[in-house]
Amino acid sequence: MIAEIIAVGTELLLGATANTDAQYISRELAAMGIFVYHHAVVGDNEQRLAGAVELAKTRADIIITTGGLGPTYDDMTKGAVAACFGLRLEPHRPSLDRIREYFSKLGRVCTPNNEQQAWLPEGCVVFDNSCGTAPGCAFESGGKHVIMLPGPPKELTAMLKTGALPYLAGLSDDVLVSRFVRFFGIGESAIENELREMMESAVNPTVAPYATDGEAYLRVTARAGTRDEAFEMTRPVVDKLLSMFPQFIYGVDVDSLESAVSGRLRERGKTLALAESCTGGLIAKRLTDIEGASGIIWGGVVVYTNSAKTELLGVPEALLRDHGAVSGPAAAAMAEGILARSGADYGLSVTGWCGGGQVPCRAMTEFQTSAGDAYIALAVKGGETSVKKVFVGHGRERGRTLAAGHALKLLLDELKSKNYA
C-alpha cells in the first residue's frame, strides 16, 4: 500500500514550524511496511487543499492529512477533504458533548466555532483527541483510506498511536513489533556500510537506521499473526546485531544513554555525582531530564574555570599547572574530588576542549587537524579511578554531545561489568 501525507497550515509555508508531523507519521508507516512516495504541504486554503487531495487520489491508497481541524476560521480541512469524496459533515454527539463539557469545566462559553470541531464526515471512524479539543477521523471511500489528524505535534503523536496506527493495522490481520537497538560511538553511515546487504534484503523483519544527536539506532520491525510471534522473529536479528557490534550497542528498547544509565543506577541502588568542565552541565541536564532523578543523581558541579576546580573539588593548583586543566590527572582529580565531597557511589568527570564554535566551513581540512580531545574519569567509591581519553573535535555543540555521550557510556559499561550482590 502507498500513502501520501498532506500537511495543511500556512505556518509551515511561512517557515514558522518544521513539518515534524510528516516525519513522525512517515517513520511509523515505514515500520508498518507502508510506502510513502510524496509529502505535500499547502496553506489554509480550501482550493489548494482540494487540489492536493485530488492529486493524492491518483497516486496513493492512503491519504493522511495533518492540521486544520481546530476551531478558527482558517481550519477547513474536514469540509474540504469530505467534499473531495462527496461526503457531508455531520455532528458527532460524543465529541460535541465532550467539547461542551470541557468548556463548561473551564467556565468558558463554547462558541459555534468550537462546536464545529465535532462536525465530521458522515460514517467516519472518530479518533478521540486526548490532548486537545479537535477529534480526528478516518473513512474509506472509493477504495481510498483517508485519515485526518490534528496539527499540534503533541496531539498528533498521541492520536497517531491510539487512533490512526491501530486503524491502519486493522487493514491487515498482522501484528507489528518494533525493537530499537541503540548505538554509541559509531555513525549511522558506518553501520549502514556494515549492514547494507542485511538491510536491503530484509523484508520481515525490516531493519532501518536512524540518527539523532550524535547517536544512531536501528529499528527492527517484524510482522506476524501475534505479538509474541512477531517479537520472536525480531530476536535472531537483534542477537546478530549484538554479536556484530558488542562494543557499540549500549541498549535494546531503551530510550537513550541517560535513561540506560538511570535505569542501571536505580536497579543497583547507586548514586552519582558529576564534575563537568567542557560539557558545562550537559550531562547533569540530560540525566535530570529523566523523572525521579533526585533518587540517583546527588548533584554535580560545573567547573569551567581552574579556580572552580580548586575551590569546589579541591583539585590542587599545582596539578593544573603541571598537567593542564585538560589532562588525565585533572580528570581523575575532578572525579575523586566530587566523589569525596558528595559521598555518592560514583564520581564522573569530563574535561576537554570541546571544539571552538561551529565547524568552520571551507577550512574542512584545517579543522580536522585542530580538533579537540577530552578526558573522562570515573571514580568508584571504595574502588579505582579509571581515565579515558576520547576524541570529540567536531565543533562545539557536537563535541559536547560526544563528550557527554562518552562519559555516560563509560559509566554504563562499569555498571554492566560488575556483579553486584
Place this chain on the structure above:
Amino acid sequence: MIAEIIAVGTELLLGATANTDAQYISRELAAMGIFVYHHAVVGDNEQRLAGAVELAKTRADIIITTGGLGPTYDDMTKGAVAACFGLRLEPHRPSLDRIREYFSKLGRVCTPNNEQQAWLPEGCVVFDNSCGTAPGCAFESGGKHVIMLPGPPKELTAMLKTGALPYLAGLSDDVLVSRFVRFFGIGESAIENELREMMESAVNPTVAPYATDGEAYLRVTARAGTRDEAFEMTRPVVDKLLSMFPQFIYGVDVDSLESAVSGRLRERGKTLALAESCTGGLIAKRLTDIEGASGIIWGGVVVYTNSAKTELLGVPEALLRDHGAVSGPAAAAMAEGILARSGADYGLSVTGWCGGGQVPCRAMTEFQTSAGDAYIALAVKGGETSVKKVFVGHGRERGRTLAAGHALKLLLDELKSKNYA
C-alpha cells in the same frame, strides 16, 4: 512572485529526518515578500521528481529544489531538473578543479562519481559550496527561475545565505533588512493578539511572529533602495514594539537570552557562578554553549539533593527543614553560597518543582491546578540578594526551560539596570 520548494530525498519519506530545509528557506522567502503556496517532498526517483517539477512549473515562478546533488548513484536532481527545461549538463571547470584539489589534499582518489558533482546545467549561475563538495546553481528558463541547493542543512543554510538569497535579491533592485525583536515571558499567541492589526496591515516593513523553546520573537523586515534606508524604515516599528512591551522584550538583534546575558557580562567585565536545582545544569549548559564562556562563567553546581545543597553551598540543614528546598530562603542561601565560594560578581540560583514529566494529556484541567512554582535568587557581590517566585508548571521540559529563562532574564534586568562606571 510565487515560489515552490521541492525536497528530494528518500530519507525524508522514511521519516529519518524532518524537512528543516524547507522551513529555513520558507522563512527567508517570507521575509523577502516571496509567497510560498506549496512544499513537496519526493524520493530519490527521477520520474517522481520530474513530475513534481512539471507540476511546480504550472503554479510557481521560482522553483527551489533541495537535496540530490551529491556523488552517490541516487543523487540525480540536476539531470532530472535540467531535462524538464530541455537543458544539458556540462562540466563546470572551477568546481571540477576544486573537487579534484579537495580529494588530492585528502590523499584520496577522486572517482567519476565525485567529478559528476561538477556537471551543471548549461549556462547556469554556480553557487560555491563552502561546507561540502557539491555546488548548487540557478538558471532562468521559460520565465521560471530554478534554484538547486544541497540537502545537508549546514550546506544548505550557508549556500542559501551566500548564493541563493543574493540571486533572488538580484531579481529586484531593492535591499532587504531584517531586525529580530526577542521576547521572554509572553507567548507568541499573546503577542499576535496584541499586534494582529499591525501585522496584517504591515506591508513594508513586514512583521512576522515566530516561537522557539518557550520564547517568541518578531521579525521586522523592510525593503528599500539602500541598506541604510531599509534599516531606518524598521526603526519606528522596533521603537513602537519596545514601547508596547518594555517588560517582555529582552533584546533586539541578539540571538538568545543567554547570548544577551553573555554580552552584558563581557561588556561589564563581570563573572557569574550558578547554583541550579530543578534546572539541573540547563542554565550552565546554555551559557557555556556560547564561545568564550570561560572568561565570564566561573562555574556552577547542580545541587539536586539537600545533601548537595548543604555540602557544596553551605545551605543550613535547618533552613531546608524549616522552609523546604523549594522556597525563597533556600534560593537565596544557594545564590549567596555560590557567590561566597566562587568569588564571582554574581551568584544565580534556581530551585523549584519543574513539572512532573510530560504534560498529562486528557487531564488538562487537573494539570493546571497541580502545576509547579520555582524560586530564583540573584546574589550580587557587595550588594543585595533578590528573590523572585515564578510559575513554571507546564511539564518537565517546558518547566525547566521556563525556569532557566526566568533566571537569565532576572540577571539580564539587573545587568541593564545598573550604571556601572
